[in-house]
Amino acid sequence: MRTSIIPLDPTRRSAEATKFETALRYKVVGQDHAIQSLVEIYQMFLAGLNPPGRPIGNLLFLGPTGSGKTRMVEAMAESLFGDSRAFLKIDCAEFQHSHEIAKLVGSPPGYLGHRETHPMLAQERLDQWHTPKLKLSILLFDEIEKASDSLWLLLLGILDKGVLTLGDNRRVDLSRCIIVMTSNLGANEMSKLSDGGLGFTRTNNSFDLTIDEKLNRTAVEAARRKFAPEFMNRIDKIVVFKTLRPEQLRNILEIELGMVAQRILNAFTGREFLFYCTQRVKDLLLEQGTDPKYGARHLKRVIERSLVLPLANLASTAQVALGDCIRIDVEPQGTFTFTKDATARPAVLQREPRVINTQIEPLSAWAAG
Helix, strand or coil, rough: CCCCCCCCCCCCCEEEEEEHHHHHHCCCCCCCCHHHHHHHHHHHHHHHCCCCCCCCCEEEEEECCCEEEEEEEHHHHHHCCCCCCCCEEEHHHHHHHHHHHHHCCCCCCCCCCCCCCCCCCCHHHHCCCCCCCCEEEEEEEEHHHHHHHHHHHHHHHHHHHCCCCCCCCCEECCCEEEEEEEECCHHHHHHHHCCCCEECCCCCCCHHHHHHHHHHHHHHHHHHHCCHHHCCCCCCCEEEECCCCHHHHHHHHHHHHHHHHHHHHHHCCCCEEEEEECHHHHHHHHHHHCEECCCCCHHHHHHHHHHHHHHHHHHHHCCCCCCCCEEEECCCCEEEEEEEECCCCCHHHHHHHHHHCCCEEEEEEEHHC
């Protein structure tokens, strides 16, 4: 006898949402909770069940500098549109005085410079990355705690109704926006909790969970002290970026090296070459690039200084040619060495897939196909 009860799986996601999650995990390390939050919001948007008459999602990213808050937004844009710059960024440090709000909404008619003021939050600027298959915008308010009260008041209407009225009375529809606000609030208190310093922890696994719980609570409490309750109530998800552990930093290093390899392939068309780093080089880069104060950003600076600049000099002086494979090692005194290794190319191609492809096809193109 056929039963009429069919079990369903409400945790299963669509193929497009799964692909989005895979792309984010490929680009961002150690922030699973943030990735999960973005995927959930994106799945609701794809299903058409996001709350009507307001933005698709309002998120507040908290955590120390260098933990990946802005990188997460870049990864989202790159995954959806194939360009890490495909979002509108508002640097809130530029809006510390109330009169500077005119740069966002434009000056009203009759004011000096009305026609010369082009509002940053105009509809055409928000919609410039829309595709036929994906009509979605990403709006980032970076370091929101640095803005004046006037910007927070402006955000109350945006976060609640998804509508903004410009100085010339034009209305901007933000109902197809994912709005992300980042903040370093609570970073000083978080640094005192982390044994390894700001952005890092060197505690054992049994203590890690307790530290993360304390960091979450510290960051959220700092945000509640700074922002009014009506502002916090309009936020859908508060995401605290976790501390970066040594094994996660190693993964970040591999991703950064793959991005350098992709830059070489893009910049030297017809003269492409490969490189690989010995384990001693990677260990030294991590040692020099692990700075508790600046997080993973310091690792990028070390890679630029120690690897990218020497490779640029080698390419510019024709010391490397098409198909060459460069071996990067380090001497006992800490000096990096660069040598051609003709026998290593097949092994490098097999061991370093990111050298060939560091990009995941954007979801907008995937949907169109």
